[in-house]
Amino acid sequence: MKAIVFDKIGGPEVMKIAEVPKPEVKPGMVLLKVRAAGINFADTLFRQGQYLMQPKLPDTPGLEGSGEIEAVGAGVTNLKVGQRVAALGSKMYAEYALAPAAQVIPLPDSIGFAEGAAFPIQVLTAWHMLHTSHKTAPGQTVLVHSAAGGVGIVAVQIAKAAGARVIGTVSNDSKFALVKEHGADDVINYVTNDFATEANRLTGGRGVDLILDAVGATTMEKGLTCLAPFGHLILYGRAGGPPEPLNLFKLFEKSTKVSGFVLYTVTAVPEVMRRGIEESFKLMAEGKLKLVIGKSFPLAAAAEAHRFMESRNSTGKLILTP
Ligand SMILES: NC(=O)c1ccc[n+]([C@@H]2O[C@H](COP(=O)([O-])OP(=O)(O)OC[C@H]3O[C@@H](n4cnc5c(N)ncnc54)[C@H](OP(=O)(O)O)[C@@H]3O)[C@@H](O)[C@H]2O)c1
Structure with missing residues (x-):
């Protein structure tokens, strides 16, 4: 599968598109066919080795995404293959990515993949x-x-x-x-x-x-x-x-x-996490919260997307589409 990989800390140019093995689903996790990956300012810090978590080189950025569940790991009973979801995870700048089942958010039919990828972190x-x-x-x-x-x-x-x-x-x-x-x-x-x-x-x-x-x-x-x-x-x-x-x-x-x-701190407390998801979906359904997709980039243009975010000229959510 294709993924964005960086093998050294640095500017946007360290990120390259590469062919890497497709991840295998693990117990308690789902494998996501990524339709949209959310870009976060945190990803630019991660790439520079300045985020809470340090990259393990070579590494792939991406903390959230949306898509369909491709495979469900042992012990996961509340999610099924083919389901449309958003998720918090890692290495989401890729065609497939793993996410812990507890951090998977089933998407209402009214929410598309771009909006889904814009939801978990920023909302x-x-x-x-x-x-x-x-x-x-x-x-x-x-x-x-x-x-x-x-x-x-x-x-x-x-x-x-x-x-x-x-x-x-x-x-x-x-x-x-x-x-x-x-x-x-x-x-x-x-x-x-x-x-x-x-x-x-x-x-x-x-x-x-x-x-x-x-x-x-x-x-x-x-x-x-x-x-x-x-x-x-x-x-x-x-x-x-x-x-x-x-x-x-x-x-x-x-x-x-x-x-x-x-x-x-929120994702560690399931009932607090659930409340935020339910209340935010309610605001969206009532038309009080609209997710602004500022710009969508193909996966291969991840470096360009980071440059745009760092330029302070971007608005709303930036998305990568594998
Ligand atoms: N603690 C958390 O859990 C959490 C979760 C999500 C995001 N965040 C933080 O929230 C902030 C926004 O994240 P985001 O992903 O939504 O990004 P974003 O707001 O879409 O992009 C970053 C924005 O930061 C502003 N900025 C101010 N000084 C800047 C500088 N020196 N260089 C670049 N940008 C600068 C710019 O807007 P203006 O120039 O108009 O001010 C820029 O558009 C980030 O600092 C991120 O780390 C924290």
Whole structure:
């Protein structure tokens, strides 16, 4: 089968399409015929050896995908061959990939493969930050950084559906329309403007109740200056580099809190995982959450897709189709 393989850490150019053995299904797992693989910013970090998990060279990126179940491993009773699913797994930039049965999500007929591949990481990350880590409710204001990106454009919609006022930040004015179209009340270009000053102005000096921050170095500490009393900042990534260590005394000023989020803590608790899936599918069925497929690339163009994501010009979800 064909797969994207890299045998050294480095830039997008280290990823090449190659012929590799098709994986064999293992107990507790399913073999997926991949129809669409989701690209995540995490994949670009993985390729550079900067992700939570280190690559075992030669390795294949890809943490999520969608397709049909090709084979079911021993002990898997709730899934069947031919079923249309999305899944969290590994080595998904390939024609076939393995996924643990507990991380397989059967797809409703109304959800296509591209949307399916866009679902597990970005939708569940956004949903659980807004409803598990925080209790987003009407009357709150939520600031979403990188609001036109994969997680960002989903978070804007889920926060809006929860009744919050939503402020998005983006690095380029060309992304304003997309973010507004998906429900943001205000959008700030955080490269040409001081986003904290703007957020304070937009909220009449009160500040925002929640900040979703996956940029890190350039945004986290500044974010604390536009939190409302008892406000909450969730740090869940570091696209702009790792933030400086935080002086916790800064949190005393307005009784604020900073927390971290990583989706792996959700996948480890099946009932929490299930709740996020059910509630997100419900929002999609109600038309309150639309998955934005920014661009689809053939599998062989994985390097080009990574370059696009790293350029900060991509919007929505990027997909690879084997
Ligand atoms: N903790 C978790 O479980 C979890 C799960 C999923 C994703 N994440 C994190 O969430 C973030 C978004 O992930 P995604 O896959 O949806 O990607 P994405 O948002 O579609 O793409 C990354 C975006 O980050 C922004 N960015 C800010 N500074 C950047 C820089 N120096 N270089 C490149 N991009 C920069 C860019 O938007 P602007 O320039 O408009 O800001 C860019 O479009 C990533 O940091 C990712 O690691 C975390």
